[in-house]
Amino acid sequence: MRLVTVLAAGIEGVDGYLVTVEVARAEPASGEGRVTMVGLPDAAVRESVQRVTTAIFASGLHHRPHDAITVNLAPADRRKEGPAFDLACAIGFLATIADNELPPPPRDALFLAELALDGTLRPVRGVVAAAAAARAAGLRAIVVAPANAHEAAAVGGLQVVAPADLAGCCRWLRGAPAPPLPPPPPPLPEREPCxxxxxxxxxxxxxxxxxxxxxxxxxxxxxxxxxxxxxxxxxxxxxxxxxxxxxxxxxxxxxxxxxxxxxxxxxxxxxxxxxxxxxxxxxxxxxxxxxxxxxxxxxxxxxxxxxxxxxxxxxxxxxxxxxxxxxxxxxxxxxxxxxxxxxxxxxxxxxxxxxxxxxxxxxxxxxxxxxxxxxxxxxxxxxxxxxxxxxxxxxxxxxxxxxxxxxxxxxxxxxxxxxxxxxxxxxxxxxxxxLEAGALRRHAQPSAEALRLLAQAVDELGLSARAHDRVLKVARSIADLDARPTISIDDVSEAIGYRVLDRPA
Ligand SMILES: Nc1ncnc2c1ncn2[C@@H]1O[C@H](COP(=O)(O)OP(=O)(O)O)[C@@H](O)[C@H]1O
Ligand SMILES: [Mg+2]
Missing domain, CATH: 3.40.50.300 (P-loop containing nucleotide triphosphate hydrolases)
Known part of the structure; x- marks a missing residue:
């Protein structure tokens, strides 16, 4: 039996976490083997077997029918979803073939892309979160589809490898230089309306x-x-x-x-x-x-x-x-x-x-x-x-x-x-x-006459203690726009003006 591990990433909430894709290949006793996938894969992950095997054949990387392959996605207690594990699975399939000459995948690189049936790398969701997880774990490189390259690069601190297809990824694994990144995206066209x-x-x-x-x-x-x-x-x-x-x-x-x-x-x-x-x-x-x-x-x-x-x-x-x-x-x-x-x-x-x-x-x-x-x-x-x-x-x-x-x-x-x-x-x-209540007292000090006006408004409009503090915060912002350290009666008066729903309709 031959065993390799390839790193990929899953997304939970808005965070990425590393997933170890373990691929084990055993020569079948007789005839064609089958691929078994374990480790809480969802339907899209399970379907990756079809995409991956077809992409491998279509890329001319391997022409034999399957041996018996087991894929384990660890940690096994977290649900893996989506097609982003395709690339890691494909690399694992190829690296376990005895005479394929694909070296064991590097332990410091993360592989994250969907595969089209012809072997093209497709972009996936969550690359920023995955790259951040890779960086936090001390990895050195991330391999993604070209359409995800600039997203991965935005995180910084990782070599971004963005081959167009599976064959290109294998060339890099065999020692070829990483292909150049696609040109940077044009600056976003639409400006904010004025x-x-x-x-x-x-x-x-x-x-x-x-x-x-x-x-x-x-x-x-x-x-x-x-x-x-x-x-x-x-x-x-x-x-x-x-x-x-x-x-x-x-x-x-x-x-x-x-x-x-x-x-x-x-x-x-x-x-x-x-x-x-x-x-x-x-x-x-x-x-x-x-x-x-x-x-x-x-x-x-x-x-x-x-x-x-x-x-x-x-x-x-x-x-x-x-x-x-x-x-x-x-x-x-x-x-x-x-x-x-x-x-x-x-x-x-x-x-x-x-x-x-x-x-x-x-x-x-x-x-x-x-x-x-x-x-x-x-x-x-x-x-x-x-x-x-x-x-x-x-x-x-x-x-x-x-x-x-x-x-x-x-x-x-x-x-x-x-x-x-x-x-x-x-x-x-x-x-x-x-501002919390304590900090508000310390940092938003109105003049004596401003305080009197505020007290009067609280009485007349029946403002709650919370509304009282809100008025003070707004008055603080008005004073800050003019770089004034103390809140004036005009600031409080203007802030009270922005409480129309506290007045009877
Ligand atoms: N103060 C304004 N200055 C310029 N155009 C305005 C103004 N108010 C309304 N409009 C025009 O009327 C349209 C509808 O305005 P909109 O902001 O959707 O109103 P509301 O959201 O209050 O119903 C805008 O697209 C704009 O063409
Ligand atoms: Mg409107």
């Missing part, structure tokens, strides 16, 4: 600027067509640029979800996800079997936009609460816990009333006070408590829409946001929205 394209809405733009600086969640109330979606879509473009580590995390999650464009390296833009209100709980939060990242995790380091907020299933909205607070969620699976990152800004939009025209300058609202109350009550208090700014986005007058100038560009605003954010990080290590 906030200056939104005419008027100075109040809403100001609120977005504050939100971006402090990473505050936002809720916009306004009639249909007033520009809420347009505004939300432009928030990622004024957020600070992603750091390298953040970009890698974003790329990793998109890769696992199968949303990375072919040939792509690092995603450099902040995500913007806008799931429809019909989205399922697992679709929004993550989960399923096997567990996959939901919209919330796809929005990690970016923006999750929920349009028509009252239309989402209440239970779905409620399940957002904890992860919004923690910046991640955990899903329990067969005795262990998977952790999904979920540090995003929530931007929600809704009509001010069921018909949409409450407060409209020219159209009449037909809703009764009860209806309006019921509509707004669909957003639970605890969820609302996690939204620091709620503001009105009224319909704009035609003169405003036709204005030649749209105000400051996203590039200028992003610069201000970046400077304000840097101040926060130097002072307290986190954006203002994430």
């Amino acid at each position: 906030l200056s394209e939104v005419r008027g809405q100075e109040h809403a733009k100001r609120a977005l600027l504050i939100a971006a600086a402090g990473a505050h969640n936002v809720l916009m109330l306004g009639p249909p067509g007033s520009g809420k979606t347009m505004l939300a879509r432009r928030l990622p473009g004024i957020l600070p640029a992603l750091t390298d580590d953040e970009a890698l995390e974003v790329t990793r999650i998109h890769s696992i979800a199968g949303l990375l464009p072919a040939g792509c390296g690092l995603l450099r833009q902040r995500p913007f996800r806008a799931p429809h209100h019909g989205v399922s709980g697992p679709g929004l939060i993550g989960g399923g079997n096997p567990p996959r990242p939901g919209e919330l995790s796809l929005a990690h380091h970016g923006v999750l936009f929920l349009d028509e907020l009252p239309e989402y299933a209440r239970s779905t909205l409620e399940s957002l609460r904890q992860p919004l607070e923690d910046g991640h969620l955990t899903i329990a699976r067969a005795g262990h816990r998977l952790r999904f990152p979920a540090r995003c800004m929530l931007v929600a939009a809704m009509n001010p009333c069921p018909c949409g025209y409450l407060g409209h300058p020219t159209r009449r609202c037909t809703c009764g006070a009860d209806e309006i109350h019921r509509y707004r009550a669909r957003i639970s208090g605890p969820l609302l408590d996690r939204i620091d700014l709620h503001l009105e986005v009224p319909a704009q007058k035609p003169e405003a829409l036709q204005a030649a100038q749209g105000g400051e560009s996203s590039a200028v605003l992003r610069q201000r946001v970046q400077e304000a954010r840097a101040r926060m990080l130097r002072r307290q290590g986190v954006p203002n929205a994430l």
